[in-house]
Amino acid sequence: MQIVVLAGGVGGSRFTAGVRRAYPDATITVVGNTADDITIHGLRVCPDLDTLMYTLGGGGDAERGWGRLDESWRAIEELRAYGAEPTWFGLGDRDLGTHLVRTELLAAGVPLSEVTARLCARWWAHDPGLRLLPMTDDPVETYVDIPDADAPGGRRSVHFQEYWVRLHAGPEALALRQVGIEAARPAPGVLEAVAAADLVLVGPSNPVVSIGPILAVPGVREALRSAPAPVLGFSGILHGAPVLGMAHRLLPTIGVAVDAAAVGRHYGSRRADGVLDTWVVDTADAGSAPALEADGLPTLVRDLVMSSPDATAVFVRSTVDQVLA
Ligand code: GDP
Ligand code: CA
Numbered sequence: 001m002q003i004v005v006l007a008g009g010v011g012g013s014r015f016t017a018g019v020r021r022a023y024p025d026a027t028i029t030v031v032g033n034t035a036d037d038i039t040i041h042g043l044r045v046c047p048d049l050d051t052l053m054y055t056l057g058g059g060g061d062a063e064r065g066w067g068r069l070d071e072s073w074r075a076i077e078e079l080r081a082y083g084a085e086p087t088w089f090g091l092g093d094r095d096l097g098t099h100l101v102r103t104e105l106l107a108a109g110v111p112l113s114e115v116t117a118r119l120c121a122r123w124w125a126h127d128p129g130l131r132l133l134p135m136t137d138d139p140v141e142t143y144v145d146i147p148d149a150d151a152p153g154g155r156r157s158v159h160f161q162e163y164w165v166r167l168h169a170g171p172e173a174l175a176l177r178q179v180g181i182e183a184a185r186p187a188p189g190v191l192e193a194v195a196a197a198d199l200v201l202v203g204p205s206n207p208v209v210s211i212g213p214i215l216a217v218p219g220v221r222e223a224l225r226s227a228p229a230p231v232l233g234f235s236g237i238l239h240g241a242p243v244l245g246m247a248h249r250l251l252p253t254i255g256v257a258v259d260a261a262a263v264g265r266h267y268g269s270r271r272a273d274g275v276l277d278t279w280v281v282d283t284a285d286a287g288s289a290p291a292l293e294a295d296g297l298p299t300l301v302r303d304l305v306m307s308s309p310d311a312t313a314v315f316v317r318s319t320v321d322q323v324l325a
Contacts, residue, residue, distance in 0.1 A: 008210025018312020035213030057123025204236030
């Protein structure tokens, strides 16, 4: 069985770990979001790819949800002591090794997909059936417009990482831009994996800054729409709120309510002009299923709390079984 998973960082990693648990013998291609990548102190950082790589490779800090296990922060102390900006981005000492290798290879002209494969050769060697592809090799970065009374027009633009890590998604997000997305091409293997898949899973990752950019890479949405495999989407919004993260701050910015049904409608049914065959909502949102069904989006209800890979595997397997039955 060939499975494609669309994933962001923390939620995407937990989901993928559950998919692997549910289908230990499948070939799983994870298409990771790169729209929150950032260059910091000259180093190219790909937060979602790294979270996926470390988590699935057993090298991630499960409690924090991102970064390396057993991390220390001495390099960033030195940067702070020099007054080197920015100081708000969490660059761990062990994590720095990854960014150094990546930055060096990128500078030598190696595409990000190849760099990612080389980094994963270390972390995913135990699981040759697992493959990580960046959504694109082309640089894409997300910027958020926030209010600023002193700036021209009363607003200024900050990198998504600054919005999230430094500002904790506090200011209202007036607008979002994924710079570079129009010119981005799907990374080698992405369209091929979707076309060859037996199953395409849209993880419960942030619909605005994780899944949104993947679908916005020209060609990816069309690939999902024409995929021979069933496409299942899983809600990361439970009972009107994300389980973690800032989706509730960003969904309104793109005109989508913070609500599992609204996110399902936003992705849409393949029978209309959307990307899903089936939308899966949490038991807390069971009440929204009949209306979604009536609107042409087949909807399943499951306990979607990813408390462990086993718990995630249970809802993945049971929804897939029902769809394939
Ligand atoms: P990020 O890139 O690190 O922000 O992570 P993702 O975009 O991959 O995932 C964040 C999303 O995962 C959030 O919108 C969460 O609501 C969702 N999420 C996190 N934990 C759970 C969970 O246990 N169940 C479900 N259904 N969604 C979750
Ligand atoms: Ca992310």
